[in-house]
Amino acid sequence: MRVKLAHAERKDAVDIAALAQSLKLTDKSQKAGFLYYPHTAEDYAFIISLNNSVGDPFYVARDESNRLAGFIHGMEVRPRVPAYLSQHVESHEDLMYLYRNAPANFVFGEQIAVRPDLARRGLGSLLLNQMMRDAELSGVDDVYVSVLHSPVLNIASINFCEKFGFKLEREVRNNDGSAWGIYHASSHAELGEGK
Numbered sequence: 001m002r003v004k005l006a007h008a009e010r011k012d013a014v015d016i017a018a019l020a021q022s023l024k025l026t027d028k029s030q031k032a033g034f035l036y037y038p039h040t041a042e043d044y045a046f047i048i049s050l051n052n053s054v055g056d057p058f059y060v061a062r063d064e065s066n067r068l069a070g071f072i073h074g075m076e077v078r079p080r081v082p083a084y085l086s087q088h089v090e091s092h093e094d095l096m097y098l099y100r101n102a103p104a105n106f107v108f109g110e111q112i113a114v115r116p117d118l119a120r121r122g123l124g125s126l127l128l129n130q131m132m133r134d135a136e137l138s139g140v141d142d143v144y145v146s147v148l149h150s151p152v153l154n155i156a157s158i159n160f161c162e163k164f165g166f167k168l169e170r171e172v173r174n175n176d177g178s179a180w181g182i183y184h185a186s187s188h189a190e191l192g193e194g195k
């Protein structure tokens, strides 16, 4: 399968939201995985702008007809702002420079989604590989993702992550009662190959 990987732009937000909403958890037997918190197009446009402004990952894959095939986004979690203030900062630009260039502590993968008619063809692997490679190139050792454990276990996503060497670190619970597994992998791990 030929797909083109690119950094997401704001104009991709409508297609991203349409794919995300189509994968929203509605049926507990969704064997190909699901998204629990799909966003609106406005929210994705905001996340894309934010990620692009600080260099956080947001990739889209488009097929030969230029239809959205999948996407992945995450964030590089950096030290808090006060850590920079102990350095030489004279302007807002100085602060932003330090923020953008500070090595992240870890990368947190937020959402990944692949169009169901293209599932199991290595596209998810291609997207995750890209985010892991970026992390490694930025000097970030640790990558975390969270996967829904309850009210429904996202087995497709767990299998997918485990293939990449992610291991369950702990389980956390959100205010809405949902439970999430926090999985960790090294960005230097040998990764699954895209097909």
Ligand SMILES: CC(C)(COP(=O)(O)OP(=O)(O)OC[C@H]1O[C@@H](n2cnc3c(N)ncnc32)[C@H](O)[C@@H]1OP(=O)(O)O)[C@@H](O)C(=O)NCCC(=O)NCCS
Pocket (backbone or CB within 6 Å): 023, 031, 032, 033, 034, 035, 111, 112, 113, 114, 115, 118, 119, 120, 121, 122, 123, 124, 125, 126, 146, 147, 148, 154, 155, 156, 157, 159, 160, 161, 163, 192
């Ligand atoms: C999870 C998801 C991104 C995987 O994308 P994909 O393109 O199908 O993944 P790949 O083809 O690269 O699969 C790599 C491996 O992941 C595992 N895997 C992927 N989908 C699976 C499924 N439905 N059931 C079990 N294992 C699965 C398999 O080990 C697979 O290798 P194999 O096909 O050689 O057996 C995709 O199913 C998806 O978008 N699901 C809906 C959204 C979602 O669940 N996102 C994660 C939220 S945390």
